[in-house]
Amino acid sequence: MEKIEILDLHFQDAESTIGSFLISGPDGPVLVETGPESTWPHLKAGLKTHGFEPEDIRAVLLTHIHFDHAGAAWRLAEAGTDIYVHPLGLPHLANPERLWRSAAQIYGEEMDRLWGKMAPIPSGQLKAPGDKEILRVGGMDFRAWYTPGHAVHHIAWQLDDILFTGDVAGVKIGSGPVVPPCPPPDIHLEDWKKSLELIGKINPKALYLTHYGVVEDISTHLQNLRIIMDDWAKWMKKQYDLRTPVEDIIPQFMAYTEMQMKEKGVDGELNALYEHANPSWMSVNGLLRYWKLKDQGRIP
Ligand SMILES: [Zn+2]
Structure with missing residues (x-):
């Protein structure tokens, strides 16, 4: 069984709001989610704690391209890693100007402080798996499940009986309740519910939420x-x-x-x-x- 470490990215100096998952496989470490670029120093420090440098990461698997999940992906690409992302998200990471401009309309002056910087990722390092496709990286098999509803470009990543759910299984922090993050522009409740049904059918033993941590009582969680x-x-x-x-x-x-x-x-x-x-x-x-x-x- 692979070891999964939750790296707390200390977003805006708060604990347990954005995580990145470090999975050490037999052929090297894989990262699910990178967090925003503003927390890149925390991500690097987290990797170091477990004996790794960014150059060691074999693959980065993104659940979707929102900044709080994918903003630092270009940093890992710069260190030589391939980035796996939904085909609808891929063009925005290759040419992030539009994504950045539309976010700047919402966040204005706060962009840098919240999200840091963004740079294009060379197309050769961007890979888009098909729905249900299995990737072998770090000596492990990850399956990509397309899970729209929160974002059209959303993937839940399965490793054995664990599912990394990005935002599609909601946000739940500490002892608090689960809530649905509903940012524009893709919210589609019918699709979202179908994705939740799919997660139920995949029947994992644990969900890993980017915001934040492990959920084991899955049917109650999804129902709530x-x-x-x-x-x-x-x-x-x-x-x-x-x-x-x-x-x-x-x-x-x-x-x-x-x-x-x-x-x-x-x-x-x-x-x-x-x-x-x-x-x-x-x-x-x-x-x-x-x-x-x-x-x-x-x-x-
Ligand atoms: Zn999101």
Whole structure:
């Protein structure tokens, strides 16, 4: 059995919000997720703790191309590693300008502080596995499961009876509840639920969540995720129908989710970690966009 280390990337100096997974196989180490480039020093330090340099990594497997998962992939590519990514995400890593510009519209001045820098990855080092394809890297077999819903370019990576779920199995920190991260522009709840059904069928023994850590009570976890996803979607639909301005929705939604957290025994400090990993304002924008596309018939 391979050893899996969770490297805490200390995003914005907070613990347990973004992780990267180091798996040491018989033919060398493999990394699932890189975190953002802003936490690259923490990733390098984490590798060093386990006796590795970036040059030692045999392959990087990305669940999707959002900055908090893939932002430092180009650093690993620079160190000589191949990067495995969904075919719909690949062009954005080869030419990140558009991805960067659209994110800059959202984050503005905060881009550098939150995400660091981004540079293109040479196409020769970018590989896109097919759905259900098995890759042999580091002497281990990883299977790529296409799992859209949170992002169209999402892969859950299976290693034996473990599944690295990126964001598709939600965010759960410490003793807190699972919640769905809903950033724009790809939120598609029908696809997301199909992906959750698929995860149930794959029937892994453990899920490894990028935000954050190991989940073993999988059927309860997935069921709770479905419930809160529907709850948030319903809440947002009301605001969408009322045409409430987004700047008015955000504080209301933050108050609503904070109340939900409190009901589940989550205190202010843990709620702040959730806001780091999965800011409410992003989910407002993502869910409003989902309802708009539904309204326009662009999502059946
Ligand atoms: Zn994401």
